[in-house]
Amino acid sequence: MSVRTEALPYRHVLTLPAAGAAVRLARQTTEDVLIDCGVDLGHPSVGPALLIVAELVTNAVRHAADHSPTVTVTYARGQGAFACAVHDRHPYQPALYGSISAASGGGLATVVEMTMELGGTAVVRPDADGCGKSIWITLPL
Template sequence: MSVQVESLPYRHILSLPTTGAAVRLARQTTEDVLIDCGVDLRHPSVGPALLIVAELVTNAVRHAAVLSPTVTVTYAHGPGVFAFAVHDSHPYQPALYGALAAAPGGGLATVVEMTMELGGTAVLRPDADGYGKSIRITLPL
């Protein structure tokens, strides 16, 4: 699945403080965005999307909050695809696909595994200044 997220017609941006409450708010906003886009919440990609968003925001809260006072989730939707990116300002850049071997069953490994099982993509994009990153997920609808 190769999709230019920037070209998708529907976009929504959510910025939250990197606190525990961010996880619940990001998950709820993801559900609201899917509903706004006309996606049936029984679609097989919805449950995994909610879990993936929650895991990525949890990682930002647990590991990036010391250097990243906010976490931002950007959503995009178009025909047949739902995409989102979770951004924080911490310079550490985890190896997404290395997580499958290094920490099977761990949070990031689960994110990558679920994304791949659905035929989606997971990509880490470093900020140009090197002081942050986005993890972008695309899932088929």
């Protein structure tokens, strides 16, 4: 699956304090956005999408809160694809492929593995100033 996320027409942006409650709110908002986009909650990508957003927001809260008082979740939807990105201002740019195995318990590795199993894509996009990043996940619908 190769989708240019910037070309997806439907966008919703959610900015939250980098605190534990952000995870629950991001997950609920993900479900609400999917419903607003007309996605059947029984679709095979919905459960993984909810888990992926929760894991990425958890990682941002856990590892980036000192550098990033807020976490931003961006949602995009187009023909046959749903994308979400979690952004923080921590400068660390994680390697998504090959460096961590899901067997070792790495949450990010699990996110990438689920994404790939569904035929989706995962990329890290650094901020222009190098002091933050967005992790974009695209799933087929």
